[in-house]
Amino acid sequence: MAVLTNSIINRLGQRKISIRPHRSVVSLITTIGATILLLSFRWLRDIRCGYCLSLLLVSVLVLPVRAAPLIPSSAARTSPAKQADYVGLAKCRECHAAQARLWQGSHHAFAMQPATDKTVLGDFNKIAFRYAGITSTFFKRDNAFFVRTDDASGRLKTFEIKYTFGVAPLQQYLVEFPGGRLQALSIAWDSRPAEEGGQRWFHLYPDESITHDDALHWTGRYQNWNFMCAECHSTHLEKNYDPQQRAYRTTWSEINVSCEACHGPGSKHVLWANKAHTQGSVDANDKGLTHRFSERRKIRWTHNAETGQPVRSTPRATDTEIQVCAACHARRAQLFEDDRTGQPLMDSFLPSLLDEGNYHSDGQIDGEVYEYGSFVQSRMYQAGVTCSNCHEPHSLELRRSGNDVCLQCHKSEVYETRDHHFHTPQKAGAHCVDCHMPPKNFMVIDARRDHSLRIPRPDLSARLGTPNACNNCHKDRTARWSAEKIRHWYGHAPRGYQHYANALQAARSHAANAQVELIALLQDTSQPAIARATAARELQNWLNPESLQSLATALHDTHPMVRLATLESLRPLPANVRWQLVRLFLQDPVRAVRISAAELLADIPAERIPSADREVLQAASADYRATQTFNADDPAAHVNMGNFYTARGKAALAERSYRLALDLDSNWVPAYVNLADLFRHLDQDSKGEQVLRSGIRRLPQSADLYHSLGLLQVRQKNLPAALASLRQAADLAPANAHYSYVYAVALQSAGRPRAALAVVDDALEQTPDDVMLGRLRSQLKKRNRE
Numbered sequence: 118m119a120v121l122t123n124s125i126i127n128r129l130g131q132r133k134i135s136i137r138p139h140r141s142v143v144s145l146i147t148t149i150g151a152t153i154l155l156l157s158f159r160w161l162r163d164i165r166c167g168y169c170l171s172l173l174l175v176s177v178l179v180l181p182v183r184a185a186p187l188i189p190s191s192a193a194r195t196s197p198a199k200q201a202d203y204v205g206l207a208k209c210r211e212c213h214a215a216q217a218r219l220w221q222g223s224h225h226a227f228a229m230q231p232a233t234d235k236t237v238l239g240d241f242n243k244i245a246f247r248y249a250g251i252t253s254t255f256f257k258r259d260n261a262f263f264v265r266t267d268d269a270s271g272r273l274k275t276f277e278i279k280y281t282f283g284v285a286p287l288q289q290y291l292v293e294f295p296g297g298r299l300q301a302l303s304i305a306w307d308s309r310p311a312e313e314g315g316q317r318w319f320h321l322y323p324d325e326s327i328t329h330d331d332a333l334h335w336t337g338r339y340q341n342w343n344f345m346c347a348e349c350h351s352t353h354l355e356k357n358y359d360p361q362q363r364a365y366r367t368t369w370s371e372i373n374v375s376c377e378a379c380h381g382p383g384s385k386h387v388l389w390a391n392k393a394h395t396q397g398s399v400d401a402n403d404k405g406l407t408h409r410f411s412e413r414r415k416i417r418w419t420h421n422a423e424t425g426q427p428v429r430s431t432p433r434a435t436d437t438e439i440q441v442c443a444a445c446h447a448r449r450a451q452l453f454e455d456d457r458t459g460q461p462l463m464d465s466f467l468p469s470l471l472d473e474g475n476y477h478s479d480g481q482i483d484g485e486v487y488e489y490g491s492f493v494q495s496r497m498y499q500a501g502v503t504c505s506n507c508h509e510p511h512s513l514e515l516r517r518s519g520n521d522v523c524l525q526c527h528k529s530e531v532y533e534t535r536d537h538h539f540h541t542p543q544k545a546g547a548h549c550v551d552c553h554m555p556p557k558n559f560m561v562i563d564a565r566r567d568h569s570l571r572i573p574r575p576d577l578s579a580r581l582g583t584p585n586a587c588n589n590c591h592k593d594r595t596a597r598w599s600a601e602k603i604r605h606w607y608g609h610a611p612r613g614y615q616h617y618a619n620a621l622q623a624a625r626s627h628a629a630n631a632q633v634e635l636i637a638l639l640q641d642t643s644q645p646a647i648a649r650a651t652a653a654r655e656l657q658n659w660l661n662p663e664s665l666q667s668l669a670t671a672l673h674d675t676h677p678m679v680r681l682a683t684l685e686s687l688r689p690l691p692a693n694v695r696w697q698l699v700r701l702f703l704q705d706p707v708r709a710v711r712i713s714a715a716e717l718l719a720d721i722p723a724e725r726i727p728s729a730d731r732e733v734l735q736a737a738s739a740d741y742r743a744t745q746t747f748n749a750d751d752p753a754a755h756v757n758m759g760n761f762y763t764a765r766g767k768a769a770l771a772e773r774s775y776r777l778a779l780d781l782d783s784n785w786v787p788a789y790v791n792l793a794d795l796f797r798h799l800d801q802d803s804k805g806e807q808v809l810r811s812g813i814r815r816l817p818q819s820a821d822l823y824h825s826l827g828l829l830q831v832r833q834k835n836l837p838a839a840l841a842s843l844r845q846a847a848d849l850a851p852a853n854a855h856y857s858y859v860y861a862v863a864l865q866s867a868g869r870p871r872a873a874l875a876v877v878d879d880a881l882e883q884t885p886d887d888v889m890l891g892r893l894r895s896q897l898k899k900r901n902r903e
Contacts, residue, residue, distance in 0.1 A: 477618075
């Protein structure tokens, strides 16, 4: 069976702040991992390996894209929790005028605005822009802004610009569509000065040809404001998606990111302030705010006499500020509406781990991940630094310019010297951020700095292919040259704080030492929780008594990210073992952990559950279903529910959920694969074949669909057809070692050992460290000699 699992862990809509998704998020939005297929190939029964012949593990985990909410309300709104009302900027400004002035010119203030002469930065003076064979024209009429461009059918049509989105270094424009949708144009305005290359229109996918029938076209759901980005550009935004009408009634209290977006609803604070003004005696510890940003209060930074390193006067005891910022400044899924009522981050959101494609194996940024996942990897975070140590939280500007922001804590006489950076002072290479926060461009021109604040490691670049700050500048030199320079300067190879590149690289390449490296990382509590959580999740591919012992310990880790990832690794275990390990986490203090536990236990029959546990399981399951309902505008949520109902033995509901996913997005591969697998469960492979072939007609480049069809044909004992399908899958996804592995096994079973060996040899060129391919190659060579 080939199931694409949309489990809660990292599949629920890893949301972005910008509207431009990456091609990798759309074309398949899957990562390969664990699903059980029945394939018996007699000749391999003697191989002892993770790919047991009659039990091949294949799993595909989905990375959906979460939706967000529409319709501005003119009045302040009340949170559903009825804890406080949103009072608006004008009320906050009455007492906090200085903070309001700082905010007024910030990116938060300009996050989203009605399109007016004052807010629109782009040139709408009948400017033509040509892309992918379409000439789009930007113009004004009767004080309104318009674009004539291709619609969802490819025909030219005139659309009115309703809102601006963002301000610098680019500005996007939103068009209103029926059903409460706002769509973001993929043609954006470069708002940088002309001398920096700006003051021009440009396309967000300049190296591609995005036409009306492409998933990334501006009229599609990946450019939908409600679905992708709305919540992080307005205050108290509520999606209000109606799955029956497939329409939005999205509301906000303020169109931009205003005071209460971070501080929470302010009505109780206003009552507190009024009481303080009239009575003069109030509780200073209870100001009526849901979020108290006290991480820096009464904190001094001194220097350790032995190391010279900065030290907080008292350890940071809370993470409130960082978690509030992370709600938007993180690659994350959203589980529930977040009303800023003081709940922990992971009660409403699910931060991404160090996934391939998002992060390099050493944790440096690769995809568009924003700041949180990087910053929590840093030594500075571990030392107690928080966002506002460097950034003024209202203006969002750095507290000081250049190196001075770092020299707030670090000694100038130690770090701002040639003996430290070995470059000409005040020139490139002598700035702290050049080496410790290298930038990467997203959305073509938006340079964002890596916030993991790491020591450059060209030695890792030489071994693992990761980037490094040295060669960002010295592009004409090799990583080995840079590594030798550093060794010469400092007298030793750099080490730094983050020590997990080898472990994550081993896991990604399925190397022989992967299990040992991952266990060591999981057990190393000096390393960042996000890296240890990634190790825990990867260990599901190496489940055995040794790894299970480490995972059982990690279940009780103090960080919910580690607990959650560890739970996910237990998915392949038998139901009775899973129950014993997971049941306690139905009452975990963090909601994301509880709902993951419920999803993992969905296949446990009700009669086997002790009465004392039924109520907590039902409550956690209800939260899990609520998460999917909140994300009902995402096909991934319907696949999640289909999988949930399948585990519960509710086939009719499961089929309905999978078909709802396909109704929302007929290109959603996991829905085809999981629906076909449901029919396998029901002994209706003929229906499953129809589903897969329907998917292939729409998506002829989908390796997953061909692979699933090939496995179905194996079950039908139609080996010639199976070989053709499995070959197509391996050809379409040459980097997928498992698809090549299964195809080679099928060739051998068909009496074609030389062809099987050739497939394995080709696959090993793509993934040379893959242990399973290596073992298979040895077996094939031995049998060919015989």
